[in-house]
Amino acid sequence: MAEPNTRPLHDPYQLPAQGSYFKRLARSGAPLNLLYAPALVLFVVFIFYPFLRGVQISFTNWDGYNQDFKWIGVSNYARMLDDPDMATVFKNTFVYGIGSTILQNVIGLLYALLLHTNIRLRGVARTVIYLPVIISALIMGYIWYFFFQYDGGAINDILLLFRDQPSNLLGDPKANVWVITFVNTFQYLGIAMVLFLAGLQSIPKEYYEAATIDGAGPIARFFRVTWPLLAPSFTVSMVLNLIGGLKLFDVITAMTNSGPGYASASLSTMMYLLYFGREDAGYAAAIGVLMFVLISVVSISALILLRRREVTS
Amino acid sequence: MTVRSKTLWLALAAALICLLHLLPFYILITTSFKASGDLSSKWVMPGYLYLDNFVNAWREARLPVAFRNNIIVTALSVLLIVLTGSVAAYPLARRQTGWNKFMYALFVSALIVPPLTILVPLYKYMVDIGGMNTYWGIVLLHVTFNLPMTIFLYTGFIGTIPRDLDEASMIDGADRLGLFYRILLPLLKPITATVVILTGVAVWNDYQFSVFFLQKQELRTFTVALSSFFGSYTNEIGWVAAGSLIGALPMVAVYLFLQRYFITGLSSGAVKG
Numbered sequence: 344m345a346e347p348n349t350r351p352l353h354d355p356y357q358l359p360a361q362g363s364y365f366k367r368l369a370r371s372g373a374p375l376n377l378l379y380a381p382a383l384v385l386f387v388v389f390i391f392y393p394f395l396r397g398v399q400i401s402f403t404n405w406d407g408y409n410q411d412f413k414w415i416g417v418s419n420y421a422r423m424l425d426d427p428d429m430a431t432v433f434k435n436t437f438v439y440g441i442g443s444t445i446l447q448n449v450i451g452l453l454y455a456l457l458l459h460t461n462i463r464l465r466g467v468a469r470t471v472i473y474l475p476v477i478i479s480a481l482i483m484g485y486i487w488y489f490f491f492q493y494d495g496g497a498i499n500d501i502l503l504l505f506r507d508q509p510s511n512l513l514g515d516p517k518a519n520v521w522v523i524t525f526v527n528t529f530q531y532l533g534i535a536m537v538l539f540l541a542g543l544q545s546i547p548k549e550y551y552e553a554a555t556i557d558g559a560g561p562i563a564r565f566f567r568v569t570w571p572l573l574a575p576s577f578t579v580s581m582v583l584n585l586i587g588g589l590k591l592f593d594v595i596t597a598m599t600n601s602g603p604g605y606a607s608a609s610l611s612t613m614m615y616l617l618y619f620g621r622e623d624a625g626y627a628a629a630i631g632v633l634m635f636v637l638i639s640v641v642s643i644s645a646l647i648l649l650r651r652r653e654v655t656s
Numbered sequence: 657m658t659v660r661s662k663t664l665w666l667a668l669a670a671a672l673i674c675l676l677h678l679l680p681f682y683i684l685i686t687t688s689f690k691a692s693g694d695l696s697s698k699w700v701m702p703g704y705l706y707l708d709n710f711v712n713a714w715r716e717a718r719l720p721v722a723f724r725n726n727i728i729v730t731a732l733s734v735l736l737i738v739l740t741g742s743v744a745a746y747p748l749a750r751r752q753t754g755w756n757k758f759m760y761a762l763f764v765s766a767l768i769v770p771p772l773t774i775l776v777p778l779y780k781y782m783v784d785i786g787g788m789n790t791y792w793g794i795v796l797l798h799v800t801f802n803l804p805m806t807i808f809l810y811t812g813f814i815g816t817i818p819r820d821l822d823e824a825s826m827i828d829g830a831d832r833l834g835l836f837y838r839i840l841l842p843l844l845k846p847i848t849a850t851v852v853i854l855t856g857v858a859v860w861n862d863y864q865f866s867v868f869f870l871q872k873q874e875l876r877t878f879t880v881a882l883s884s885f886f887g888s889y890t891n892e893i894g895w896v897a898a899g900s901l902i903g904a905l906p907m908v909a910v911y912l913f914l915q916r917y918f919i920t921g922l923s924s925g926a927v928k929g
Contacts, residue, residue, distance in 0.1 A: 375746070375747040376747050376755075376759075378836075379743070382740050382741065382744040382807065385803065386762075386803070388800075390800060392781070393774045394777070396781065397774050397778075399777075400776055407776075457670060458670065460663070460666055464671055469919070470912075471674045471678060475680075477910075478904045479860075479879050479904070479907075480863065481863045481879045481882065482879075482904050483680075485882070485886065485896060485900045486681070487680060489684065490683060497698040497699060500697040590772055592772060611772045615772075627775075628777065631777075635769060635773040635774075638770060
């Protein structure tokens with residue numbers, strides 16, 4: 344047998360070919376494919392076509408409004424290499440993507456391990472930790488803004504008890520990227536936690552019992568049993584968080600609006616500012632294409648690498 | 657350390673984590689109930705009842721209109737997502753020809769494409785086809801970009817329903833479409849609940865699409881309304897806090913009532929994939 348998921352040997356759908364062309368077509372089940380036609384139309388109209396147009400626009404100096412524009416070849420892409428703002432944007436995007444992925448998975452795993460035990464407050468803690476996931480990222484950004492704002496922010500109220508100067512965390516180009524990474528982590532670490540909890544629940548108790556009989560302590564049990572068997576949850580969680588972090592938009596808009604200057608901009612917010620703020624549509628489209636390539640390459644290679652270490656239990 | 661004291665410490669850690677995670681909401685509440693002249697710290701709960709922030713936010717940010725738009729856009733989007741997604745998954749799960757396997761890969765691979773990467777062409781395109789500032793424009797965008805996840809979930813779920821069931825009813829004379837509606841559709845209830853919740857939350861909270869495609873004031877959803885409100889009243893932090901609190905409440909209420917579905921939905925969908 345070729346694949347486990349193929350049709351059975353005596354397939355009732357595959358009746359002998361006879362009758363007119365239309366009858367045969369109907370019997371083959373091909374008209375059934377019409378059921379995904381609406382979805383396919385939407386994909387072509389709102390994803391494939393705009394994507395190709397985007398590639399096309401990225402080779403022009405279009406300003407977003409004017410009818411006449413010139414083909415300028417790869418100039419927009421070459422421009423990125425010399426643009427000092429883009430260097431910052433790339434660095435920020437990687438901090439948002441990789442920084443929050445690491446933080447969310449480490450903290451999410453620790454929380455899952457804690458809340459997998461049979462303790463009080465287990466249910467409440469899960470509910471509370473997951474809560475921000477269902478709240479708009481824009482609103483969570485505002486809520487954290489009340490903490491980090493310069494004038495009367497909740498964090499400065501505490502800092503001022505110990506020193507004279509408030510700290511301007513959101514205005515500091517070195518700090519605000521990490522503040523935003525922290526806020527994004529806080530919001531979505533519930534997803535990592537839930538994925539790890541589901542993974543932990545799927546590990547048979549007998550494995551731990553067997554490991555204990557073989558003399559494995561808690562640390563050995565974690566690295567020999569839990570860690571390898573959590574690999575599937577880990578894969579999904581890593582890839583979801585990577586995509587989420589690399590395309591970050593709402594939180595940045597809410598907390599710093601990419602500022603000061605472009606100091607906290609990501610590829611998404613930079614593209615938005617270039618298009619609507621500086622009427623630099625060709626350049627913005629080129630950033631979009633690059634972002635597409637970057638996110639595809641990063642998430643697909645992460646998927647392949649992580650899948651490789653999954654074991655079947 | 658005895659087992660008892662160990663669980664006690666762990667419970668203490670869990671309590672601490674809960675408190676830490678509730679802090680932002682505590683600050684949100686103190687800020688939104690504080691009078692604008694009150695310069696006390698955000699950590700201090702105001703000792704009086706003051707609702708003007710809510711009244712002002714409700715009126716100035718035009719939240720009633722925003723909520724109406726949210727309800728219309730979310731309801732239409734989710735309905736269309738479920739309809740197009742469930743029927744599309746049926747041939748992809750049951751008729752696995754080489755072509756259909758390719759189509760499935762194509763649909764699902766769009767999961768990793770962030771919609772924002774095609775913002776520039778999409779914006780121009782929406783202007784050209786007259787989809788700007790319309791319900792249908794934003795709804796079709798939401799449907800398209802939520803379909804990959806939906807098709808992924810439905811195809812996976814239909815794959816777990818035994819084929820014997822199809823065969824039995826085929827022998828009873830049902831044609832394949834009738835089969836889908838009468839036999840399969842009722843069985844799809846659990847996965848439909850998951851899809852409704854996942855896509856409903858995503859559409860309800862959306863900002864990155866709505867801010868571009870719903871710019872007219874009468875059509876703004878609450879995230880767009882709040883962000884323009886925040887832009888004009890940066891100094892009235894109490895109003896912004898009250899607006900944020902009102903904006904967050906509906907989803908929090910739904911979440912607290914349907915928690916179980918939220919969490920099982922997410923993990924069943926993701927881990928099996």
